[in-house]
Amino acid sequence: MGKLTMRYTLKALLLSGLTIFTAGFLLAGAVQAQEVTIALPPGELGATTYNPVTASNLNSAASLIYDRLVEQDADQSFHPHLATSWTESPDGMTWTFKLHPGVQFQDGTPFNAKAVAEWIPDFAGTSNSYLTAAIDRVEVVDNLTVVFHMKHPDPNLLFNLSSVFMGVPSPTAYTKLGADYGVKGAVGTGPFKLKKFDVGLDTVLVRNDDYAWASDLSVNQGPAHLAKVTFREIPNQSTAFLDLKTGSVDMLMGVPTDFLSLLAAEPKIKVIQMPGTGIDYMPINVTSAPFDDIRVREATVLAINQDAIVKSVYNGVGMAAHNFLISSLPASKVDPKLDDSYDPAKAAHLLDEAGWKMGPNGIREKNGKPMTVKLYTQNGTEFTNLTQVIQAQLKAIGMDAKITVFDSSTIRDEYKKGTQQLAVRGYDWNNADILDWFFNGDSLGYPNVSMWNDPKGQALDKVAMAESKTSKERSDNFKAFHEYILSQYVFAPIYQPTINIAYNSNKITVSAAIRGPRFRSQSVVDMDVVK
Template structure:
């Protein structure tokens, strides 16, 4: 639920340059460009960071991995057992695993790690764990304060990569910036924030999950992430040979890439949506009628056809459609209805002026519309601007980089924004709408007693999966009734690569492009 990431946000692109040492000792280079939401990471500390990128999964391993079909697979944990009442979980751990600094991974490593989440933004991931008991060197038991049917999902997230305790304590706030120690297939060599991250192969690696065919050290000797802010540049680099793999391919490039003889395209189900949060504290959006009218102005189907060339699907609520909690009362889904939108604004006192912009008490219906830089999101924002104009709302677009826009949110200087998230679990509702996170990530600035009650029930009082689905569905429906955002689009995850340069496994295992895939990448001969 972080965009990572919990955030799949938005519009810039990062490049990964990877080097492979062949049997002839000749260093061949491959370059990977990945999704825009990967930008903006300021640390590779999975415990404290709210924005992580794909490099994180290469540095740290997790107890559990999740495949694309939502199934869970052993990794650092070889097996697990939940007690009948849900009040304890016991994990058997893999033998022979070491951290990058040579220290042993064992049950004490897990016991040292879980308490580090206290008082961080990610504390919710382990909030139900009351105590960690070391049963023996390779067995650890979580004693729960309440049942947590979402525990395996939490353990499989990027934020649950396990750091080495000794290095974590020694580096303090510098952990994840000047250095990072995990058990993953790559080691952090250098991190220049906003510019470049260099990873080198962990030659001792021999404990991959079954999501990778390669169970040993990576074929790639080095991976370098470079941040590049323009998707068009990444596309041209792929086409001309400067980039060998492009993740998060904009849909308007797909047909062009498919026509290239040396380019293969892989499509994965998307794990998030693009949407427009509404700041409920900023007039005129403190009026629920204006918020509802804003949602009804957006024509999701037309956007999918015009911006995304029919790839992906329209979004009508906040969750990806594959989640059962997305199956809400159809009356609450947000769908285009221009007549109703105009009637709501008129009823709210906003009268259409001669220039096509509504006016109330001498004030024009002119609002700020924020977005992040990058071709796809700026194009989407321009279409949203035009559709808002159809109801007499003048939207002034401002484009920010990924770091600056978060500062704008935190300072409550926004009204509308076009953004996206990447998280295939209903607890994303807690992340973006809990009153405990106003400013960011609760960009809607919404705090509400009933909403928080429903949030807390869903997050903390679900005894099993069935209860959790019902509780999150109720919370989702209440959020929809308050018109806090406008759902727009469910993207697919599009990956393209140069077949003359690299071999990428297809299908890609896992819900995202992560370490399990990088382990299997080879340079084409």
């Protein structure tokens, strides 16, 4: 949500799911480990590494292990962190960063200009290379000053530097562990240290007692109040909800909307609602018949009743999505004629025109072959429910969609085969360059699940990514790319979620103001157990 996946998801971030914090304490007064359980949105399910340089998917634990040079607030402003200040030259060709003094990595080695200079080149050749692609070289001026010399201006640089994928790892640990970095160990400057990582199960973090350099997004500027945080993956959201209700866990992030009314009846449970930073959508494989016909793709898009989905699946919480970008981004403001909305009559006309005639059993046929297609989704209550509704809406226009549910850790490998036809998925990323992540012709299969490789589209993508000189120019260029993608019907927009967080106020305290676009390290360091 890439690149995202980029991306927080980032890529990632991410995709719909749960993060659960469990705080325990002894009657004698000693604070036990506070645990975090993640049965995540798609972008945070199935992370296989905590190597931010190479990962295509990172979960919330990464934001606690690593700090970033720059942090982004909920209003999309940028704040100092490991970098205390920065200046950009008028031509955009150099950026000078002053670094925070006295910072140490969790292995005791110093964070300094040399560490930054060694870190940036590591991105070359990785799926996240786009984050640093505009940086030509890093000059070490002194121990606490670096200059990024650019290949071309990059008005998105600060956003990239605030990404969870640009958490700064210890050069010493990175070199020592080699290919095992991120699995057998991960060392940053963050408020928590990685103690244990069982892929697909849980991640245990313990407090970094030396931490004294939080950003101004946190009230607490010293070590975290919590001694231990455990992230677990719980695919069954109903199980996680019951754990919160019975007091086994203390916080759920990404609470499904159909649980909100139930939580309202629990006096000890408080709910925080934040604007969403992603879209749920249905990629369409343009290389797989019948979707190699643009008329069939358009009909498929027009079959999706977004308003009905918001009402029936999400109980009226969140918004219908009509294009690929969250509504707060300027590049989402496309020509209204290109926004996609439900139109079953036009869908039927397009399928008739394409030679797909309605059969006696309600399934369309062409040349004696029924319109039967594959519809992929991943496990998790909310996504499987959504996929079943999509299946019914496709059936209404005569398309027989057969659902296959994949584990979140394997579905990306399935996409890479390129044999998918339709899929229901989502992303978590609050920047227009998510378009490059999912529609770049160099990444067919995954993250380009639509298998779309169009010369005009690739040219527009290149202009937006590499030839924009100002933020306004960049937004305009991404808007042009976005509009062209919409004209080709390579996906169906579905839903713009909210971020719903629930916690047990009898056990933990949470700051009233959540800083940042997501609930991450800046909020966790302020959390405490109720004394």
